[in-house]
Structures are given as structure tokens and as C-alpha cells.
Amino acid sequence: MAKLKIVEYGDPVLRKVTSRVIKFDKSLRKLVEDMFETMYASEGIGFAAPQIGVSKRVLVLDVEYPSKRYIDQQTKKEVSSYNPLVLINPVIIQKEGELISKEGCLSFPNVYFDVIRHKKIMVRYQDLLGKERRLLAENDLLCRCIQHEIDHLDGKLFVDKPSDVAEMKKAIAEAGFGNVVSPPPAVLIG
16 A cells, blocks of 8 residues: 555646556556555545546545544554445435535645535446445435545545635635635536
8 A cells, every 4th residue: 555645726637537446456456555655644534536637437445434432342442433335427316405514635734624415416337346225325424425535436526516605715725825826626517
């Protein structure tokens, strides 16, 4: 595994619509391992392949990692809990409601503001073996995180969905991204 450099706001790769994964092989498993290594080392809870410059429909999540801890009974030390999830070629097939909550992004260090998301989603995706699966997420961190990462795969960023544009502009300016030029969000056809 390797910790990779995270692409930051302004890089054109973040605005590209990613390609479907067709080969479920050793190179895909290596990509996923590197993505998890990079996400955990950066204390993230979700990460999409474009954030390391790879234009493939792959995302990893672990919404429990930074928020739930337990004490190891042998060492008496706090240990991170892990509940990793890999979604390949994910598509939101059902969505409803609206949810507004604060978000951040590893491609926007130190930027946080309220974002509009769906309250409930159903996602169809493939696992590392290529098997099709479905996942229902509702009104929680997992629901928001999946939407955030799928947006990355579609060339969209959380700056495209602020609940308050002025708050978003202030947050990105304060973090040093105020003068960054970024292409507009990708447009999906079909």
C-alpha cells in the first residue's frame, strides 16, 4: 500500500466524468488499497479515485473510522475501528428528501460549509469481485458521504451544492482557495 498525493481544488481531473471499471483484477485491488491508505492517513471518511488523479468510477468509504474508537483490552490503548466499504461503478437509483449538513473534502483542506444532499438514497454498485450489490442509506453520515463521493466520480464538487453561496465563498477564501480557477461542473448526458 502507498499513501498518494491528493489532488486539490482547481485541478481539471476533479471536473472530469470518470470511466467505468471493466477489469476486476490485481491492479484494481492495488488502487483500492492505496486509496484506503491515503484516506486513512489523511483522516478522511470517504475518497474517490479522481482525488488521486485516477479517472475511474471507484470510491472507498469508512464513516466509522474517525468517529468510533474502542480500547484494546490487551494494550489498554485507544484503537481505531474500521468498517471499510468499496463501491465500484456506483449509481444512485433512488433518491428522496433533502438534508442540509456541514461537509468537508480532502481536496479542499480546511474548508467546511453546509451542503444540500438527498435524505435517502439507494445505490447500485459492484464490489471488488464485480458482483452487483445495492445499498440503502438514509439520513446519516453514510448517506451524505456516498453522495459526496459519487459527485466526485461525476465531475461535481461540494462547492456546486452549498446551502448558502456566501458561506461557501467565505470558507474557500479563508482556506486560500478564493482565487482558484476551476472548470464548471461536468454535464452528464443521457
